[in-house]
Structures are given as C-alpha cells and as structure tokens.
Amino acid sequence: SYIGFNEWESLIPLMITSFFSFIITLRLIPIIKKTTRAAGLYGKDLNKNNPKEIPEALGIVPATAYLVTLILTQLFYASDKNSQVQYNSAAFSVCFMIFLGFADDVLNLRWRYKLLLPTIASFPLIVAYSGTTLIIVPEPLRIYLGKAIELGILYKIYMMMLAVFCTNAINIYAGVNGIEAGQSLVIASAALTHNFIEIFLHISDDIYKQHLISVSLLLPFLMSTLALLKYNKYPSKVFVGDTYCYFAGMTFAMAGILGHYSKTMLLFFIPQILNFLISVPQIFGFFECPRHRLPHYNAKEDILEPVTKHHTLINLILWIIGPTHERELVNILIILQIVSCGLAFYIRYHVSSLFY
Amino acid sequence: SYIGFNEWESLIPLMITSFFSFIITLRLIPIIKKTTRAAGLYGKDLNKNNPKEIPEALGIVPATAYLVTLILTQLFYASDKNSQVQYNSAAFSVCFMIFLGFADDVLNLRWRYKLLLPTIASFPLIVAYSGTTLIIVPEPLRIYLGKAIELGILYKIYMMMLAVFCTNAINIYAGVNGIEAGQSLVIASAALTHNFIEIFLHISDDIYKQHLISVSLLLPFLMSTLALLKYNKYPSKVFVGDTYCYFAGMTFAMAGILGHYSKTMLLFFIPQILNFLISVPQIFGFFECPRHRLPHYNAKEDILEPVTKHHTLINLILWIIGPTHERELVNILIILQIVSCGLAFYIRYHVSSLFY
Ligand SMILES: [Mg+2]
Ligand SMILES: [Mg+2]
Numbered sequence: 143s144y145i146g147f148n149e150w151e152s153l154i155p156l157m158i159t160s161f162f163s164f165i166i167t168l169r170l171i172p173i174i175k176k177t178t179r180a181a182g183l184y185g186k187d188l189n190k191n192n193p194k195e196i197p198e199a200l201g202i203v204p205a206t207a208y209l210v211t212l213i214l215t216q217l218f219y220a221s222d223k224n225s226q227v228q229y230n231s232a233a234f235s236v237c238f239m240i241f242l243g244f245a246d247d248v249l250n251l252r253w254r255y256k257l258l259l260p261t262i263a264s265f266p267l268i269v270a271y272s273g274t275t276l277i278i279v280p281e282p283l284r285i286y287l288g289k290a291i292e293l294g295i296l297y298k299i300y301m302m303m304l305a306v307f308c309t310n311a312i313n314i315y316a317g318v319n320g321i322e323a324g325q326s327l328v329i330a331s332a333a334l335t336h337n338f339i340e341i342f343l344h345i346s347d348d349i350y351k352q353h354l355i356s357v358s359l360l361l362p363f364l365m366s367t368l369a370l371l372k373y374n375k376y377p378s379k380v381f382v383g384d385t386y387c388y389f390a391g392m393t394f395a396m397a398g399i400l401g402h403y404s405k406t407m408l409l410f411f412i413p414q415i416l417n418f419l420i421s422v423p424q425i426f427g428f429f430e431c432p433r434h435r436l437p438h439y440n441a442k443e444d445i446l447e448p449v450t451k452h453h454t455l456i457n458l459i460l461w462i463i464g465p466t467h468e469r470e471l472v473n474i475l476i477i478l479q480i481v482s483c484g485l486a487f488y489i490r491y492h493v494s495s496l497f498y
Numbered sequence: 499s500y501i502g503f504n505e506w507e508s509l510i511p512l513m514i515t516s517f518f519s520f521i522i523t524l525r526l527i528p529i530i531k532k533t534t535r536a537a538g539l540y541g542k543d544l545n546k547n548n549p550k551e552i553p554e555a556l557g558i559v560p561a562t563a564y565l566v567t568l569i570l571t572q573l574f575y576a577s578d579k580n581s582q583v584q585y586n587s588a589a590f591s592v593c594f595m596i597f598l599g600f601a602d603d604v605l606n607l608r609w610r611y612k613l614l615l616p617t618i619a620s621f622p623l624i625v626a627y628s629g630t631t632l633i634i635v636p637e638p639l640r641i642y643l644g645k646a647i648e649l650g651i652l653y654k655i656y657m658m659m660l661a662v663f664c665t666n667a668i669n670i671y672a673g674v675n676g677i678e679a680g681q682s683l684v685i686a687s688a689a690l691t692h693n694f695i696e697i698f699l700h701i702s703d704d705i706y707k708q709h710l711i712s713v714s715l716l717l718p719f720l721m722s723t724l725a726l727l728k729y730n731k732y733p734s735k736v737f738v739g740d741t742y743c744y745f746a747g748m749t750f751a752m753a754g755i756l757g758h759y760s761k762t763m764l765l766f767f768i769p770q771i772l773n774f775l776i777s778v779p780q781i782f783g784f785f786e787c788p789r790h791r792l793p794h795y796n797a798k799e800d801i802l803e804p805v806t807k808h809h810t811l812i813n814l815i816l817w818i819i820g821p822t823h824e825r826e827l828v829n830i831l832i833i834l835q836i837v838s839c840g841l842a843f844y845i846r847y848h849v850s851s852l853f854y
Binding site for chain 1: 530533534536537538539558562565566569570572573576579580582583586587589590593594596597598600601604605606607615618621622625626
C-alpha cells in the first residue's frame with residue numbers, strides 16, 4: 143500500500159495543510175521581500191516605463207512553506223515504510239532542487255551545473271520508484287516490438303531526463319510578469335484534474351493510490367503557487383527566481399513519476415516543449431545566445447514587440463499576433479497553456495485509446 | 499535490518515564516496531569562492547591587520563558534495579525499505595537545514611526562524627526514528643523510578659531539541675579562524691571512534707548496524723570538512739557561513755539519533771554546552787546582546803584580548819590564559835575539544851558503567 147487514504151474524508155488533513163501553505167506564503171512574502179531586497183536580491187523589470195527594482199527569488203517562500211507542508215502531510219499519510227520512502231525521497235529531491243535553485247539565484251551557476259545537479263537530485267526519487275519499467279507498446283507497433291518492452295535502466299534514465307527537462311523547461315519559458323507561476327498553476331490544475339478523474343474511475347487499487355499520492359504532492363503546491371501569484375502577476379511586485387522554477391519543475395517530475403503518469407504529465411508541457419524545441423539551436427550554441435532573450439519593450443507605446451533573433455515561443459507568438467501589451471500577452475500565454483492542457487486530455491483519453 | 503553492511507570490505511564503496519566528497523570540496527572551493535565573492539557574500543576578517551574581504555558561506559561546497567555523496571552511498575547500502583526511509587529522511591532533514599543555513603547567510607534570518615525551522619526540519623528524521631522511546635534508569639534512581647521509563651512523545655521532543663541545540667551550538671561557538679570546521683572535525687572523529695568501538699564490541703546485531711549507519715553518515719562529512727579546513731584554517735581564505743554550521747549540527751544530530759547514541763553525542767559537545775550556558779543570559783536578553791561577540795583585536799601587537807561584556811567561552815578562555823595570538827588561541831580551543839572528547843569517552847565507558 144502507498145498511503146493512508148481510504149475515504150474522501152481522509153483528504154481533510156491534506157486540505158488543511160494545503161491551506162496552511164497558502165496562508166503562510168501569503169503572509170510571509172511581504173515580510174521576506176524586504177529581506178531579499180536588503181540582501182541585494184532584486185531585478186529591474188525591463189518591460190516597464192521607469193523600471194523599478196523588484197525583489198527577486200521570492201520562490202523561497204512558497205518553497206519553504208511547501209516543504210513544511212510536506213513534512214506535516216507525511217505525519218498524517220505516511221503510515222507504512224513504503225509510503226515513507228516515497229515521501230522522503232520525493233521531499234529530499236525537491237528540497238535539493240530548491241537549495242540549488244536558490245544557490246543559482248544568488249550565485250548565477252553555470253549551465254553545466256544546471257544540467258548535472260537536477261540529474262543527481264532526481265536519484266533518490268528514482269531509487270525509490272517502485273513501479274514497473276515495462277512499457278506497453280501501441281497497437282500498430284506490436285507486430286514489430288511485441289506487446290510490451292522491458293526498458294529497465296533505460297526507463298530510469300528517462301525519469302532522470304524528465305526531472306532535468308521539467309526543472310529547466312519552466313525556467314526558460316519566462317521573461318514576462320507572472321508567466322512562471324501562471325504556467326505552473328495551470329499545469330498543476332491539469333495534473334490534479336487528471337488525478338481526480340483516475341481516482342473517480344478507480345481502474346485498480348494501485349492506480350487509485352498512485353493518483354492519491356500525486357494529489358498529496360500537488361495540492362499544497364497549487365495553494366502556495368496561488369498565493370505567490372497574488373504578488374507575481376502583472377504588474378509584478380516580486381519576482382519568483384530560479385528557486386521557484388526548479389521547485390515547480392521537480393514537483394511536477396516527482397508527481398508524474400510517483401503517480402505513474404509521466405507521459406500524461408509531459409502532455410501538459412506542450413508549450414514548454416515547443417519553447418524548448420525553438421530554443422534548442424540557441425541554447426546549444428548553433429546561433430549566438432544572448433543572456434536574456436526577452437521581447438523588445440517599446441516604451442513609447444508601452445507594448446512588447448518580437449525580437450526575431452531571440453528564439454523563444456514568446457517572441458514567436460508576438461511575431462504572429464503583432465506587438466501586444468504585456469498584461470494581454472501574459473493572458474494569451476496562460477490561455478495557450480489551458481488550451482494545450484485541454485488538447486493533452488483529448489490525446490490522453492481519446493487518441494491514445496485508439497492505439498492501446 | 500538497517501543497512502547492507504555485512505563485512506568490513508562492504509565499507510569500500512563508502513570509503514570511495516567519502517574520498518569523492520573530499521576531492522570535490524577541495525577542487526570546487528577555489529572556483530565557488532570567486533562566485534560567492536562576486537555575489538556580495540563576503541565578510542571582513544576583523545581579527546587581522548589590514549582586514550581583507552574574505553568570501554563567505556563556502557559551506558555550500560562541502561554541503562552539496564555531502565548531499566551528492568549521501569545519494570551515491572544510498573545506491574550501495576539502502577537495500578531495503580527500512581534503510582531507505584532512514585537515509586532519505588536523514589538526507590531530507592540535513593538538506594532542509596543546509597537550505598535554511600544558506601538562506602540565513604544571504605538573508606540574515608531572525609532568531610525566531612533559527613529556532614522554529616530546525617525544529618520542523620528534524621520532523622522527518624523523528625518520524626523515521628524506529629527505535630524504542632524507553633530509557634534505562636541509572637542504578638541509584640531505580641528505587642524511585644523503576645528500571646526503565648517509557649518516555650514516548652517526550653523522547654521525540656528531546657530529539658527535536660537535540661537537533662535545534664546541535665545546529666545552533668556550533669553556530670554560536672565561532673568567531674576565530676577555523677573554529678567551526680575544526681570543532682566539527684574533532685566531534686566527527688570522536689563519534690566515528692565511538693562507532694568503531696561499538697562495531698568492534700558487536701554487543702548485539704542491532705547496535706552493530708546502528709553504528710554502521712552512523713559511520714556512513716559521518717565519514718563523508720569528516721572528509722568534506724577536512725577539505726574545507728584546508729581553506730578555512732588560520733589565516734582563513736574562506737569563511738564557512740551559517741550554511742556549514744547548520745549542516746554540521748544537523749549531521750551530528752541525525753548520526754546520534756539514527757545511531758541511537760544521542761547522549762554520547764551530547765558528551766562530545768561539552769565545550770559547546772559550556773559556551774551555550776555562558777551565552778544564555780545574553781541570548782535571552784538578560785544582558786544587552788551585541789550582534790558580534792568577538793574578543794578585542796589588539797592590532798598593534800596582533801593579539802586577541804578578552805571582552806568581559808561578551809559572554810562567550812572564547813572570551814572566558816582568553817580571560818583565563820591572557821591575551822593570545824589568534825592562531826594559538828584556535829589551537830588551544832581545538833585541544834580543549836579533543837580533551838573534552840577524551841573526558842566524554844571516560845564518562846561513557848567508565849563512569850556510566852558504575853550507574854547502569
Ligand atoms: Mg540564475
Ligand atoms: Mg546569518
């Protein structure tokens with residue numbers, strides 16, 4: 143067994159701890175933002191007239207609230223050794239990522255560390271992954287590959303790459319007010335919806351329990367993100383930092399892995415995958431890669447214009463829709479994320495049923 | 499069973515990972531010290547003529563090396579669910595403390611967080627503590643209390659207080675070059691000696707295995723501390739920061755708890771306990787408490803003099819032995835730590851046998 147959930151009412155402690163992570167984040171950000179500002183952690187908001195100095199790395203507040211909540215949640219739900227392993231390894235992985243994210247905010251780590259360290263941080267999670275490494279082959283390919291393939295170590299490498307991808311994908315789909323927390327809120331909501339569908343369907347006890355674990359990892363995340371978004375949405379009063387992006391990415395990776403729905407989780411990352419594919423030629427140095435790849439701010443008209451030399455999804459969208467005000471652009475990006483998640487559900491529940 | 503150790507040769511992977519933490523720390527400190535300096539993390543060395551700006555918070559290097567080592571060690575030794583719970587909860591607790599320590603270095607947290615957060619960080623460890631909460635009563639008290647008392651929740655509160663004490667005790671016994679890493683090196687060596695004595699005695703399989711767990715937690719710590727000390731010893735080229743002090747304190751607390759020898763561990767903290775008792779009236783505000791409670795630096799003669807208004811063990815020792823050069827003072831403090839650990843062994847193996 144995985145977790146001490148039996149009935150719906152057993153979710154009450156989780157709701158209380160999640161609410162706690164919301165309140166703590168809401169209350170502490172106004173206090174801690176003065177501290178981060180005083181410590182020299184701030185950034186200029188380049189897409190504004192008269193750019194102000196905005197306190198940076200405020201992701202440490204929801205991240206710390208989340209870790210505390212995870213500890214408290216564990217007291218209620220980790221009733222046996224197996225669930226304790228899953229909780230603690232997941233908590234260790236996400237805590238290590240949060241620490242590295244904050245170190246990145248303070249020290250500006252190099253790219254090699256950004257790839258190496260999430261790989262290592264995902265180890266405890268992958269060691270604790272107790273599921274099968276067998277994958278079911280889609281119908282049309284079965285004549286070539288058979289009904290299932292044992293991936294073994296390859297599957298573990300896939301999970302590590304998932305952790306590295308998730309942590310970096312959110313970090314590079316950034317640059318306009320509220321996009322980091324906004325995209326994460328939509329992904330978390332979609333994943334929770336998927337979890338609740340599977341809990342409702344109750345196809346098997348194992349699947350039921352795996353999705354309940356995922357709920358216990360994502361609900362406090364959603365609530366702390368909601369509180370963060372209050373301060374991070376346009377016009378941003380705080381910036382979230384690498385801390386938040388790494389925190390969010392690792393949380394999604396571990397929910398997908400421990401919930402055994404990593405492929406569905408990847409479907410919720412369609413805009414991030416697109417952004418990654420568009421960015422790849424620059425990140426790997428085929429084109430010159432400037433440090434910031436923001437759109438151009440037209441201060442006179444207070445709008446953002448595409449920069450074709452900056453290969454990101456945001457610039458591509460601006461190129462398609464034309465110069466746009468930042469607030470409107472963020473809304474469009476969030477709607478795109480929601481539509482992508484809708485498409486993901488269509489693929490997961492309709493298209494995939496044609497192949498399996 | 500706790501851990502996959504059976505024979506002495508099974509310690510070889512641990513020795514390799516510990517050596518790895520030594521090498522990584524040794525190699526990375528000269529690189530990362532430039533990064534922390536560039537990020538504005540530095541302090542003036544007040545006990546020197548022409549004080550230089552010394553890179554601060556370099557504890558992040560041995561701490562990160564240690565966490566990576568712990569993950570790698572787990573791959574070799576955590577063969578069953580029980581040992582995985584112990585490893586991951588310990589790793590989560592220490593990782594959370596390292597994150598908070600680094601946050602403290604960057605943000606200068608308030609005292610209430612310094613007491614609250616280690617308490618919460620110790621939760622996973624205490625949940626995972628699978629031992630008895632029964633304590634054996636010393637002979638002379640048995641007529642009043644009986645042979646053993648079931649402490650239950652009180653014992654868990656004691657373990658939390660141990661975590662809070664260890665993390666803060668090392669942090670406040672500081673202020674001269676190399677004392678943080680130096681005292682930790684001596685304590686770790688003493689604890690490892692105790693572990694090896696108990697492993698050799700092999701009184702019961704449980705005790706044997708508990709001390710082997712402790713070895714696997716302390717050996718990589720000792721090795722990364724050794725590399726840190728190369729740069730931190732008088733005259734310091736780097737400062738260790740709250741990061742290192744919290745990291746060291748939590749490592750000792752978890753080794754003592756998971757090794758089931760927390761009372762013996764406390765005996766190795768005699769100078770820290772003395773310093774804590776001397777400091778208590780100032781810390782809790784009965785006397786005015788200045789932010790730094792250093793000795794007075796006599797620049798003309800390049801010696802340290804006691805400041806009677808600063809209630810610390812270091813000032814008390816200076817008051818007893820008279821003004822002393824910093825290098826000599828640190829050597830005296832380290833010798834005091836070694837002598838105290840010798841006394842601890844005498845109490846543990848001789849005096850306590852009179853009472854139990
Ligand atoms: Mg950065
Ligand atoms: Mg501090």
